Amino acid sequence: MPLQRLRLPRTGSRTQVDAPGEVPADVAADVPAESTGARRGVPAATVGRLPLYLQALHALADDSITTVSSQELAELVHVSAAMLRKDLSQLGTYGTRGVGYDVPTLVHEMSAVLGLEHDWPVAIVGVGNLGRALAHYGGFSSRGLSIAALFDADPAVVGTEVNGHVVHAVDDLAELVPARGVRIAVVATPAAAAQQTADRLVAAGITSILCFAGAALRVPDGVTVRAVDLSSELQILGFHEQRTRSAVLGPLRPPARLTNGVSR
Numbered sequence: 679m680p681l682q683r684l685r686l687p688r689t690g691s692r693t694q695v696d697a698p699g700e701v702p703a704d705v706a707a708d709v710p711a712e713s714t715g716a717r718r719g720v721p722a723a724t725v726g727r728l729p730l731y732l733q734a735l736h737a738l739a740d741d742s743i744t745t746v747s748s749q750e751l752a753e754l755v756h757v758s759a760a761m762l763r764k765d766l767s768q769l770g771t772y773g774t775r776g777v778g779y780d781v782p783t784l785v786h787e788m789s790a791v792l793g794l795e796h797d798w799p800v801a802i803v804g805v806g807n808l809g810r811a812l813a814h815y816g817g818f819s820s821r822g823l824s825i826a827a828l829f830d831a832d833p834a835v836v837g838t839e840v841n842g843h844v845v846h847a848v849d850d851l852a853e854l855v856p857a858r859g860v861r862i863a864v865v866a867t868p869a870a871a872a873q874q875t876a877d878r879l880v881a882a883g884i885t886s887i888l889c890f891a892g893a894a895l896r897v898p899d900g901v902t903v904r905a906v907d908l909s910s911e912l913q914i915l916g917f918h919e920q921r922t923r924s925a926v927l928g929p930l931r932p933p934a935r936l937t938n939g940v941s942r
């Protein structure tokens with residue numbers, strides 16, 4: 679089967695500044711050794727690209743492809759072959775000249791570094807638009823993650839069921855999180871409630887937080903926070919759009935105004 683048939687999302691674009699999967703320097707510096715795979719000597723930037731490689735490798739395995747060259751895999755994830763080879767060498771994995779890399783071995787190696795050979799239970803706090811969408815996402819299980827508990831503060835939401843999971847009162851978090859062995863949580867509350875939520879999660883034993891609330895969380899040492907600010911990401915795309923248009927059309931000018939204040 680030709681590799682081109684595989685449909686993977688583009689991870690880069692001509693205007694993208696960072697290498698695909700790059701862990702920003704500030705994040706990389708904050709990621710504790712254990713969660714970056716640094717225990718095995720794998721740099722954080724490499725760890726940041728492993729999920730992309732893994733996605734491509736799973737797609738190859740699904741199509742019964744057992745070997746892949748660095749060039750082919752690099753093209754699938756839109757990185758240079760040199761970067762890919764360097765990343766794979768960090769795992770201690772070297773291809774066979776003329777044959778390439780063994781796909782199942784790579785999947786195993788990368789899954790081990792990313793801790794995906796475990797099943798990580800995840801809690802979601804804030805079961806509104808975003809929390810519900812995440813709870814419905816079917817892709818977690820193939821990535822070693824499973825929804826273990828949902829929490830919300832709204833009595834109208836507590837007790838309802840989302841994708842087979844009962845929404846618990848946030849007051850039950852202190853009991854349910856340790857009881858279910860949860861270490862990873864998603865914060866999908868309004869920004870104003872995010873710090874209080876993080877404090878509750880940390881007190882309950884959570885050591886990794888993915889925050890969508892657009893708030894800068896303060897957490898003790900040993901707790902990893904990754905923030906996803908969707909609005910900022912879109913604003914960055916808007917910036918690139920504007921720059922591309924300016925290069926083609928010249929600088930954007932504000933619309934001319936008529937004397938009665940109506941734009942022409």
Ligand SMILES: NC(=O)c1ccc[n+]([C@@H]2O[C@H](COP(=O)([O-])OP(=O)(O)OC[C@H]3O[C@@H](n4cnc5c(N)ncnc54)[C@H](O)[C@@H]3O)[C@@H](O)[C@H]2O)c1
Nearest residue numbers: 804805806807808830831832866867868869871890891908
């Ligand atoms: N929905 C999106 O596409 C989107 C995009 C960008 C950013 N975000 C951010 O993600 C967060 C969630 O967005 P949303 O659209 O799902 O909001 P939402 O208002 O639909 O849901 C928020 C949920 O959090 C619950 N909540 C409030 N305070 C809480 C607390 N102290 N403890 C537990 N639960 C609490 C609310 O009851 C509600 O169910 C927001 O911070 C938002 O800015 C959302």
